[in-house]
Amino acid sequence: MSQSSSSASIDMQDVQSLFAAQPIFDTNNNRIAVELLYRSDSGVSALELGDKLATTELLYNLCSGISAQIAQYNAPVFINVDADFLMSGSFLPLEAEKVVIELVERIAPSPELVACVAALKQRGFRFALDDFEFTADWEPLIALADIIKVDILQCPVDTIHEQMLRLRRFPLTWLAERVETPEQLQHCKDMGFTLFQGYFLARPELVTGKKVPAATLKLAELIDNLFQPEPDIAKLSRQLNDEPTLVIGMLRIANSPLYRKTREVSSVKDLIVRLGLDVVKKWVLMFAVMNNCSPAAASLILTRAYTALQLAQSWHLDIAKQNQCFLTALISGVDVLFGVAPAEFVADLNVAPEIKAAICQEQGEAARAVAIVQAIEQAYSMKMITDDTEQQYFGLYNQQQYEVQQKFRLFSAG
Numbered sequence: 413m414s415q416s417s418s419s420a421s422i423d424m425q426d427v428q429s430l431f432a433a434q435p436i437f438d439t440n441n442n443r444i445a446v447e448l449l450y451r452s453d454s455g456v457s458a459l460e461l462g463d464k465l466a467t468t469e470l471l472y473n474l475c476s477g478i479s480a481q482i483a484q485y486n487a488p489v490f491i492n493v494d495a496d497f498l499m500s501g502s503f504l505p506l507e508a509e510k511v512v513i514e515l516v517e518r519i520a521p522s523p524e525l526v527a528c529v530a531a532l533k534q535r536g537f538r539f540a541l542d543d544f545e546f547t548a549d550w551e552p553l554i555a556l557a558d559i560i561k562v563d564i565l566q567c568p569v570d571t572i573h574e575q576m577l578r579l580r581r582f583p584l585t586w587l588a589e590r591v592e593t594p595e596q597l598q599h600c601k602d603m604g605f606t607l608f609q610g611y612f613l614a615r616p617e618l619v620t621g622k623k624v625p626a627a628t629l630k631l632a633e634l635i636d637n638l639f640q641p642e643p644d645i646a647k648l649s650r651q652l653n654d655e656p657t658l659v660i661g662m663l664r665i666a667n668s669p670l671y672r673k674t675r676e677v678s679s680v681k682d683l684i685v686r687l688g689l690d691v692v693k694k695w696v697l698m699f700a701v702m703n704n705c706s707p708a709a710a711s712l713i714l715t716r717a718y719t720a721l722q723l724a725q726s727w728h729l730d731i732a733k734q735n736q737c738f739l740t741a742l743i744s745g746v747d748v749l750f751g752v753a754p755a756e757f758v759a760d761l762n763v764a765p766e767i768k769a770a771i772c773q774e775q776g777e778a779a780r781a782v783a784i785v786q787a788i789e790q791a792y793s794m795k796m797i798t799d800d801t802e803q804q805y806f807g808l809y810n811q812q813q814y815e816v817q818q819k820f821r822l823f824s825a826g
Contacts, residue, residue: 427620431470434616436490436587436609439601445512447490447609449616463494463516490514490540499528508536512559517543526552540587546575554582559607561587564600576604638693648692649681693735711816712789713745718812719788720781723805732764733777740770740778741785785809 432449450458450466458466470491490512498513513532519525529539533556540559543566544550554560560579562572576586588600591610600608637648684692720741724734746757755772770779788809 430619432616432618433489434609435614436607437613438608439606441613443614444607445488445490447492447514449492451618458492463492463497463518467491467493467497488512492516492542495519495522495525498532499524508532508538512538512540514540514542514561515544515553515557517545519544521550521553526556529553529556546571546578554579554584557582557584559585559587561589562605563590564588564596565590565592569603572603638689643689645681645684645689648684652683709745709748711813713742713749714816715809715813716745716782716785716789717741718816719785719805719809720778722808722812723781723784724777726808727777729777733766736764736766736770737778737781740767741782743767743771744782744786 429451432451433446434449435443436445436447438444448470450470488510492514494516498515515529533539538558539553539556540561541550541553541557542561543563544553560575564572585607586605587607587609588596588603588605589609591597591600591608592612594612596610597608597612634648634651637643637651717738721734721738724737729737743758744754746752746754758768758771766776766778769775770782773779774783784805788806791806
């Protein structure tokens with residue numbers, strides 16, 4: 413594979429702001445967590461965007477963004493949420509041990525919110541109260557909280573002492589934020605704070621990288637499931653249920669002269685069974701690619717994948733190796749399709765080690781197949797047939813290019 417296709421680096425022109433992260437330290441100056449802060453290249457603040465949308469975008473970037481920096485912010489993280497976001501259930505996909513839910517001061521501690529917090533607490537989530545007012549209506553949330561955050565520049569020392577004494581019946585950890593001098597740090601330790609955050613310790617660091625389109629993630633999930641040794645048909649059905657356009661296209665294929673049979677299709681699962689999993693693999697991937705990138709890019713990469721498959725067959729490789737060649741070739745083109753480096757795309761996919769070795773180290777038969785196809789692509793782009801590539805391979809490529817175009821026409825047929 414060419415170096416440009418397999419490189420895990422991100423072009424500077426594609427770098428985007430994912431979020432900012434400010435570390436939180438313990439009494440021994442060990443970084444034990446980070447608070448994630450919304451950042452946008454457009455300059456729009458979280459307040460202007462709205463707390464719910466800001467939190468949703470931040471979490472999406474945390475979970476899907478490609479950045480060398482993100483690894484150090486996996487867990488645990490403090491994330492600000494508002495009541496709407498919390499009660500919407502959007503938070504549920506996150507693992508409880510990796511997050512501290514920070515309830516901001518703009519929240520009204522309603523009975524419904526308290527019930528929601530209690531339910532999440534039962535599931536193992538931890539909560540921090542940030543800049544809230546020490547009033548009676550907050551008592552139910554204080555009883556559920558793990559951490560109290562105090563802005564030491566805004567809250568008088570006498571008030572802090574008073575509240576620490578009043579709330580000592582609760583098993584609370586106290587976090588001092590906006591610590592800006594060594595004297596303030598020592599004073600906070602003397603008062604009983606055990607967690608600390610502020611410019612004296614560390615300023616927020618902007619985390620940049622590549623935002624991955626949601627369509628790319630869906631394709632990754634489909635690939636992950638389709639190419640398991642024993643794909644989960646029920647899960648695949650659910651994935652396809654969320655893609656009505658794809659299902660319509662698949663139904664068109666199932667009822668085409670290529671695959672028409674007597675039994676009717678009454679569900680997505682029937683569709684999968686009727687076509688067969690191997691057929692579904694190829695068509696689902698083709699339709700997903702076609703609908704999420706330009707036709708030219710889709711044609712190029714699908715031709716690459718099918719040619720790699722034909723090469724594997726001509727080398728008399730077994731079915732598993734043939735599938736590896738097909739999938740490796742498809743993944744090798746995600747930089748063209750979605751602007752995501754193949755090595756980054758494949759990093760979290762549960763695919764065969766041979767595929768990862770082919771993508772990341774250019775090793776194995778699949779890497780060889782992709783390299784041959786890329787040499788053909790380069791020869792055509794340069795309008796020059798090279799001596800390095802056997803002439804028979806060009807015939808395979810031309811045939812697959814023709815068949816891909818025929819499949820495109822079948823999909824676009826009314």
